[in-house]
Amino acid sequence: MSTPLVIAISGASGSGKSLFTENLLKEFSDDGKPVQILREDHYYRSQDHLPMSEREKNNYDHPKAFEHELLVEHLEALKNWKAIEYPHYCYKTHTRLEQTEHLISAPVIIIEGIMLLANEALQPLFDIKIFVDTPLDICLLRRMKRDIAERGRTLESVANQYESTVKPMYHQFISPSRFTADVIVTQGGKNRIALDVIKSHIQQSLL
């Protein structure tokens, strides 16, 4: 049996990574090819030991906020057709959930997240590296809507976090990581041509 193909999808928060991933997944679900999806956000470090007031102050846009060691371990296992205990994360309480999910490997594994291309230890595990490149002002507007509707944030907290960590960390870590990508996707999660090109490359690799 061949080694699973691992596709990393990165870019700024609100750039359209999740939508692009969902749309790519649909392409393969329609064809009946098993695909497994992972999210880097699930690997945010547990903060059970800290009170909420401390958790709220954390810099979630620094590479150290993620337990990348565990993600490396999990990707290595999946590449060897072994199952993993996939962590789950809660943005409202800023910590991991107690329950994990037993996840089996698949011929295609897609992982999406902001810091994937900024971490050297992860690079050898990726077969295709994609960077979703969306202007930051559009990312901010999308993030505002989403964080208020889905992640229990206020307009003021989104604006403060954006100025203090999201924007500076984007320029320090995420934006430079685009140069390690194989493909840069403009127009966010709905770029039909990018989806077709990547789908066809994956199909060729699976032959």
Ligand SMILES: Nc1ncnc2c1ncn2[C@@H]1O[C@H](COP(=O)(O)OP(=O)(O)O)[C@@H](O)[C@H]1O
């Ligand atoms: N090309 C697009 N056009 C319109 N809305 C989009 C587009 N791409 C993403 N969105 C919307 O923007 C929001 C953030 O996108 P999402 O994929 O969650 O970003 P990310 O995963 O990069 O943080 C979502 O509500 C999504 O539906």
Ligand SMILES: Nc1ccn([C@@H]2O[C@H](COP(=O)(O)O)[C@@H](O)[C@H]2O)c(=O)n1
């Ligand atoms: N407790 C947390 C954890 C993460 N964030 C923010 O999420 C962003 C990454 O997720 P996307 O789906 O937007 O890519 C990142 O920019 C963190 O600031 C948070 O606010 N709270």
